Amino acid sequence: MKLYEQLATELQHRIDTGLYLPGHRLPSIREMSREHEVSIATVQEAYRRLEDLGLAEARPKSGYYVRSRRMAGSLPDASRPAQRPIEVSQWEDVLELLCGNEDKSMLALGRGMPDFAVPTLDPLLRGLVSFNRRIEHRGLEYDSLAGTRELRQQVARLTIDSGCTLHLDDIIVTTGCQEALSISMRAITRPGDVVAVDSPSFYGSMQLIRANGLKVMEIPTHPETGISLEALELALEQWPISALQLTPNCNNPLGYTMPEDKKRKLISLAQRFDLAIIEDDIYGDLAFQYPRPRTIKSFDTDGRVLLCSSFSKTLAPGMRVGWIAPGRYRDRVLHTKYVSTGASAIAPQLAVAAFVANGGYERHLRRMRPQYRRGRDAMIDWVSRYFPAGTRMSDPQGGFLLWAELPGDIDTLELNRRLWAHKIRIAPGVLFSASGKYRNCLRLNFAEEPTARIEAAVRTVGDEALRMHDSLP
Amino acid sequence: MKLYEQLATELQHRIDTGLYLPGHRLPSIREMSREHEVSIATVQEAYRRLEDLGLAEARPKSGYYVRSRRMAGSLPDASRPAQRPIEVSQWEDVLELLCGNEDKSMLALGRGMPDFAVPTLDPLLRGLVSFNRRIEHRGLEYDSLAGTRELRQQVARLTIDSGCTLHLDDIIVTTGCQEALSISMRAITRPGDVVAVDSPSFYGSMQLIRANGLKVMEIPTHPETGISLEALELALEQWPISALQLTPNCNNPLGYTMPEDKKRKLISLAQRFDLAIIEDDIYGDLAFQYPRPRTIKSFDTDGRVLLCSSFSKTLAPGMRVGWIAPGRYRDRVLHTKYVSTGASAIAPQLAVAAFVANGGYERHLRRMRPQYRRGRDAMIDWVSRYFPAGTRMSDPQGGFLLWAELPGDIDTLELNRRLWAHKIRIAPGVLFSASGKYRNCLRLNFAEEPTARIEAAVRTVGDEALRMHDSLP
Numbered sequence: 001m002k003l004y005e006q007l008a009t010e011l012q013h014r015i016d017t018g019l020y021l022p023g024h025r026l027p028s029i030r031e032m033s034r035e036h037e038v039s040i041a042t043v044q045e046a047y048r049r050l051e052d053l054g055l056a057e058a059r060p061k062s063g064y065y066v067r068s069r070r071m072a073g074s075l076p077d078a079s080r081p082a083q084r085p086i087e088v089s090q091w092e093d094v095l096e097l098l099c100g101n102e103d104k105s106m107l108a109l110g111r112g113m114p115d116f117a118v119p120t121l122d123p124l125l126r127g128l129v130s131f132n133r134r135i136e137h138r139g140l141e142y143d144s145l146a147g148t149r150e151l152r153q154q155v156a157r158l159t160i161d162s163g164c165t166l167h168l169d170d171i172i173v174t175t176g177c178q179e180a181l182s183i184s185m186r187a188i189t190r191p192g193d194v195v196a197v198d199s200p201s202f203y204g205s206m207q208l209i210r211a212n213g214l215k216v217m218e219i220p221t222h223p224e225t226g227i228s229l230e231a232l233e234l235a236l237e238q239w240p241i242s243a244l245q246l247t248p249n250c251n252n253p254l255g256y257t258m259p260e261d262k263k264r265k266l267i268s269l270a271q272r273f274d275l276a277i278i279e280d281d282i283y284g285d286l287a288f289q290y291p292r293p294r295t296i297k298s299f300d301t302d303g304r305v306l307l308c309s310s311f312s313k314t315l316a317p318g319m320r321v322g323w324i325a326p327g328r329y330r331d332r333v334l335h336t337k338y339v340s341t342g343a344s345a346i347a348p349q350l351a352v353a354a355f356v357a358n359g360g361y362e363r364h365l366r367r368m369r370p371q372y373r374r375g376r377d378a379m380i381d382w383v384s385r386y387f388p389a390g391t392r393m394s395d396p397q398g399g400f401l402l403w404a405e406l407p408g409d410i411d412t413l414e415l416n417r418r419l420w421a422h423k424i425r426i427a428p429g430v431l432f433s434a435s436g437k438y439r440n441c442l443r444l445n446f447a448e449e450p451t452a453r454i455e456a457a458v459r460t461v462g463d464e465a466l467r468m469h470d471s472l473p
Numbered sequence: 474m475k476l477y478e479q480l481a482t483e484l485q486h487r488i489d490t491g492l493y494l495p496g497h498r499l500p501s502i503r504e505m506s507r508e509h510e511v512s513i514a515t516v517q518e519a520y521r522r523l524e525d526l527g528l529a530e531a532r533p534k535s536g537y538y539v540r541s542r543r544m545a546g547s548l549p550d551a552s553r554p555a556q557r558p559i560e561v562s563q564w565e566d567v568l569e570l571l572c573g574n575e576d577k578s579m580l581a582l583g584r585g586m587p588d589f590a591v592p593t594l595d596p597l598l599r600g601l602v603s604f605n606r607r608i609e610h611r612g613l614e615y616d617s618l619a620g621t622r623e624l625r626q627q628v629a630r631l632t633i634d635s636g637c638t639l640h641l642d643d644i645i646v647t648t649g650c651q652e653a654l655s656i657s658m659r660a661i662t663r664p665g666d667v668v669a670v671d672s673p674s675f676y677g678s679m680q681l682i683r684a685n686g687l688k689v690m691e692i693p694t695h696p697e698t699g700i701s702l703e704a705l706e707l708a709l710e711q712w713p714i715s716a717l718q719l720t721p722n723c724n725n726p727l728g729y730t731m732p733e734d735k736k737r738k739l740i741s742l743a744q745r746f747d748l749a750i751i752e753d754d755i756y757g758d759l760a761f762q763y764p765r766p767r768t769i770k771s772f773d774t775d776g777r778v779l780l781c782s783s784f785s786k787t788l789a790p791g792m793r794v795g796w797i798a799p800g801r802y803r804d805r806v807l808h809t810k811y812v813s814t815g816a817s818a819i820a821p822q823l824a825v826a827a828f829v830a831n832g833g834y835e836r837h838l839r840r841m842r843p844q845y846r847r848g849r850d851a852m853i854d855w856v857s858r859y860f861p862a863g864t865r866m867s868d869p870q871g872g873f874l875l876w877a878e879l880p881g882d883i884d885t886l887e888l889n890r891r892l893w894a895h896k897i898r899i900a901p902g903v904l905f906s907a908s909g910k911y912r913n914c915l916r917l918n919f920a921e922e923p924t925a926r927i928e929a930a931v932r933t934v935g936d937e938a939l940r941m942h943d944s945l946p
Contacts, residue, residue, distance in 0.1 A: 091808060098618055098811070145571055175648045175793075178815040190686065191664045208812040213663065320648075320818040335564060338571070339681040342651040345793040345818050 003038055004045035008053075010036075011046060015055050015066055023381075026056060026064040052290055057373060067377055074384075076392045076405040078228065081199040081218030081437060085239055088210035088434040093413065094203045097427055107457050108445070110416075110427025112252065114400060115371065115447040116316040120364040124315060124355045145334060145343050147173020147323070150353035155323050158356065161291060162249075162284060163298030164307070170325050172337055175344050177282045177310035177322040181205050183340055184278045184306040184324055185245070187332040189214055193242040196235055198227045200403070200432030200441070202252045202280065205245055209434075216434045217241060223394050223403075226251065226258035229265055236273045243276045249293045250283035253403045253432055253443040255396025257293045267299045274304075276329070281309045285365060287398035288373050303327030311352055313399065314365060319348040372400045375446030382455055383444070386462030388469045400447035405429075405440060410468050412442045418464050424457050476511055477518035481526075483509075484519060488528050488539055496854075499529060499537040525763055530846060540850055547857075549865045549878040551701065554691030554910060558667040558712055561683035561907040566886065567676050570900055580930050581918070583889075583900025585725065587873060588844065588920040589789040593837040597788060597828045618807060618816050620646020620796070623826035628796050631829065634764060635722075635757060636771030637780070643798050645810055648817045650755045650783035650795040654678050656813060657751045657779040657797055658718070660805040662687055666715040669708060671700045673876070673905030673914070675725045675753065678718055682907075689907045690714055696867050696876075699724065699731035702738055709746045716749045722766045723756035726876045726905055726916040728869025730766045740772045747777075749802070754782045758838060760871035761846050776800030784825055786872070787838060792821040845873045848919030855928055856917070859935030861942045873920035878902075878913060883941050885915045891937050897930050 001009070014020050027035065032043045047064050050056035056064045097110065146152065152168035159166050174180040181204070189195060191213030197206065199218035209216050217235050219227040226248055235241060248258035258266075270277055279296045287293050297307040306329060310322030321344070326333035355361055379402050383393055390407030406412065412428040419426060429441025442461075448454060474482075487493050500508065505516045520537050523529035529537045570583065619625065625641035632639050647653040654677070662668060664686030670679065672691035682689050690708050692700040699721055708714060721731035731739075743750055752769045760766050770780040779802060783795030794817070799806035828834055852875050856866055863880030879885065885901040892899060902914025915934075921927060 094811075095807075175652075175814040175817070178811075179648075179813060182813050186684070204812065204815070207808065211659070211809055211812040318816075318819040320814065320816075334568075335680065336684055338567075338651075339677065339684040340652060340655050340813060341648040341793065342677070343791075343793075344648070345821060346791040347820070348818060 004042045004049060007036060007038060007042060007046035008049040011050055012053065012055060015050075020066045022066050024066050025062070026066060028063055054288060054373075057370065057377070059374075067373075074392045075223045075395060076403070076441075078220050078222040079199045079218075079437070080220055081433065082435055085194040085215035085217045086435050088206045088216050089436065090203070090431055090433070091207055091210065093428060093431050094207055097203075097425070097431060106423050106425050107453075108425045109454075109457060109461070110425055110443050111445055112313070112401065113317065113445060113447060114313050114315075115368070115449070118364075118367060118371075120360070120367045121315065123358065123360045124351060145338055147171065147344060148346060148349045148353065150357075151321070151349040152323075154353045154356040158285075158361070159295075159307075159325065162281065163294035164325070166325050170327075170330075172324045172326060172330070172333060173344050173349060174310070174322040174324055174337065175341050176312055176317070176320040177280065177308055178204055178208075179337075179340065180308035180310065180322045180324045181245070181278065181280060182208050183333055183336045184308055184326065184329070185209070185214075185243070186212060187326070187329055187336045188276045188278075188306070189242050194239050196232060196241045196244045197434075198246040198251065199434075200253055200429065200438055201245075201434075202247060203431040205280065206432075206434055209245075218434055221254070222256070223254050224256050225262060226256055229262065229269060232266075233269060236269070236275065241273075241275065243278055244270065245278040245280070247280040247283070248296055249281055250287050250396070250398030252280075252283060252399065253394070253401050253427075255394045255399060255401060255403065257287060257289075257397045258296075260294060263294065263296045264299050266296060267301070267305075270304055271302065277305045279305050279307050281307060282313050283399035284309065285314050286369060286372060286400070288369060289397065297325060297327075300327065303329075306333070314361070314368075315352065315355075319352060320345070321348050321352050369398075371449060372398070372447065375400060375448065375450060376402065378450035378455075379444060379446040379458070382458040383462070386459040388462070388466050400445055402444045402446060403429075404442055404444060406442070406465055406469070408440065408469055408472055410440050410465055410472070412440060415442070415461070415465055415468060418468070419461060422457075422460050422464075424460060426461060477515045477522060480509060480511060480515060480519035481522040484523055485526065485528060488523075493539045495539050497539050498535070499539060501536055527761060530843060530850075532847075540846075547865045548696045548868060549876070549914075551693050551695040552672045552691075552910070553693055554672040554906065555908050558688035558690045559908050561679045561689050562909065563676070563904055563906070564680060564683065566901060566904050567680055570676075570898070570904060579896050579898050580926075581898045582927075582930060582934070583898055583916050584918055585786070585874065586790065586918065586920060587786050587788075588841070588922070591837070591840060591844075593833070593840045594789065596831065596833040597824060618811055620644065620817060621819060621822045621826065623830075624794070624822040625796075627826045627829040631758075631834070632768075632780075632798065635754065636767035637798070639798050643800075643803075645797045645799060645803070645806060646817050646822060647783070647795040647797060647810065648814050649785055649790070649793040650753065650781055651677055651681075652810075652813065653781035653783065653795045653797045654718070654751065654753060655681050656806055656809045657781055657799065657802075658682065658687075658716070659685060660799070660802055660809045661749045661751075661779070662715050667712050669705060669714045669717045670907075671719040671724065672907075673726055673902065673911055674718075675720060676904040678753065679905075679907055682718075691907055694727070695729070696727050697729050698735060699729055702735065702742060705739075706742060709742070709748065714746075714748065716751055717743070718751040718753070720753040720756070721769055722754055723760050723869070723871030725753075725756060725872065726867070726874050726900075728867045728872060728874060728876065730760060730762075730870045733767060736767065736769045737772050739769060740774075740778075743777055744775065750778045752778050752780050754780060755786050756872035757782065758787050759842060759845060759873070761842055762870065770798060770800075773800065776802075779806070787834070787841075788825065788828075792825060793818070794821050794825050842871075844922060845871075845920060848873060848921065848923060849875065851923035851928070852917060852919040852931065855931040856935070859932040861935070861939050873918055875917045875919060876902075877915055877917060879915070879938055879942070881913065881942055881945055883913050883938055883945070885913060888915070888934070888938055888941060891941075892934060895930075895933050895937075897933060899934060
């Protein structure tokens, strides 16, 4: 064991035993160097190791702190959705959420929006400007149906980090991840088909299932490891399921990352039942662990995984730059892409490609991951403090979304209505179910740097929930 | 009759009787003023009238010329497609056309691309630049699902010219017209439904029909007035047709504009059979007549027309800015839009909105319409000269596409293959049919200012066609 590893292990022990308390400052690097008679570099290495383990965090100009740990036992139970294919409802509630976000005076605590008011995105904006000056008319042309070569090249390179070896011809650029999911789903299913999903599940893909006349089979999902493979296998034996759609990395809304061996097993299961998998990896590059988790696609040996992603969560959603690696379904996906929107807009593709090629993407992620981790810790802390006793929470391993389960029968749709007067919006849990489940759950966004304003808003949500809780029969 | 009208009538008579020959210069305004003892203004008015009638054209710094007239009797016959609902094929040929366009060394004579290398688009490019500097982060946000307010306002204003009175809330912005058509089709049909179309018909919407598991009923179409209402009525009586999709103004590929009274009658027929109409108006603003022709939507009293358009043909396709006025189907269209791509990219919307608001759009159209008219006349002239005797042609009333029907059994797919060696691509007629019709037809693009290079290419097409013609049994 190397010196820094020994030191890290020692420090981990002190944190585990409570010698260093969550939220407290760790000894300075200089103090630590003196105390343990090791070099400054070794202490730095050890602290970075703690950071990778999620035990400590660096705060600029202040030093290292012990990360707030979530209270043991407060995770939600594994979900228990309906054990049969059903139709998706809840569109009106989704629409309300989307419209609520349009009102800029509202604090949209529930939306899936990253923080993009950060200086590491400035080169991207400058890129859009200079691109328009330089390439002039190219932004006005139709381009390759599959997307610009420049962007596909960069995307192929990026996917190496998730264990894939893709060529640029394996990539099709789309108008955001929503089009990637939509095209994938339409390319491989026919109306009336049954699609299995994780549950709770992203409302965008569930509405997609609804719009395409499909039925959904919600698979019980564990808040730390994802869908139950046993339940999936049972479902595959009982029902004619044509595709599985899931978000295994930094799941929305639960935040878990499915373990690698489970991903491997899922691929075997899919091969056995000849199941196509639509893998949503939109939050994958925002994982707090290093290296980032592998995709299911990276274990795929016969092209049955359609990997969907975009730069909407890692960079900014308004660019509408997404992509699919469609595997064996390339021809059908390309046809569906053609009839859906034709080629995608050129200007944003070229701007993103240049931003990635120049290292701006990596720099931006290096800034955002710790910010989102701080946001998570603050949000967990606030929810623990201000929400009714008995509230359970997810333990997000990446991204910027927290899932909370309120005790008793607190209806979060009603809670959301009451919050309207406070100019606060949350995402009610019912949106994430095909059939009106998760009525006592909600999703919260912690993308922005923690501020007193957000804390006050979370407190208000908690107060209103408490009031509803107390008035329950 | 006003003085200028009298003069215009006199001049029209001289043109009709051959006193002034096609392609020749008309007397200068000053000469004309002296000869007829009327004011300069009156002559100008009369010449503008001739221009509106399509009899004369202004050439900058050179004066007015008699427009080249097409040879009488050389229009194609009304089409006679299959008299029953069929499935759409021909995707491989469409894909080949799209991929052929990606090779920049090819002269893509068949593509549906406007000329955008013109100075009147510079403000749009500058707008994209300054927008990115000014509005900064707004281009990164998700915006209203229906599109930015600024753009919807301008679109609503523009549709006044086509006889509509739409409010900005009646408009939904899309990613190009292809998404407008795709969303409309998916919102109002279910797989297995039958959709009626004009024939020949835009291959993009036919592939859309194919992708959605629909059947197509091709309606016989006259090259000067559009679909036969009698044939449509018969079809409606015989088959369960759920929607009609057509391009009544500056039709692609035939170039006709359906007369107003026929549009009125079509609306009555649609009401009688409770038929939804998807109206593609993408070329409508490029009509050579003034004022531009009305849309079918403008006669719609009960919201059954989904008007689809975009700025892809009037400005530039790479911006991917389109829109729908979905009438009574707004809710379903909005849902389909949400699941297809979410909101559309913000930056191009704001740039186009500013360009329209500042008058750049009108200025650009004022430049392009005469250019396309010159392009049409040159192309008709070349095809008359270089194509085999017996070739028939459309008489485009707007846009930049010519449809030619070759004599005998010249297969334009094969012609296209032979043209590959000459680095020339055409659009084979078979793409515009669901069932392999129009094998001896092709579409040509005349968007660019006529040049010797294009003339040489058209001549090469003609030569190859002649060679094939001569070798036919």
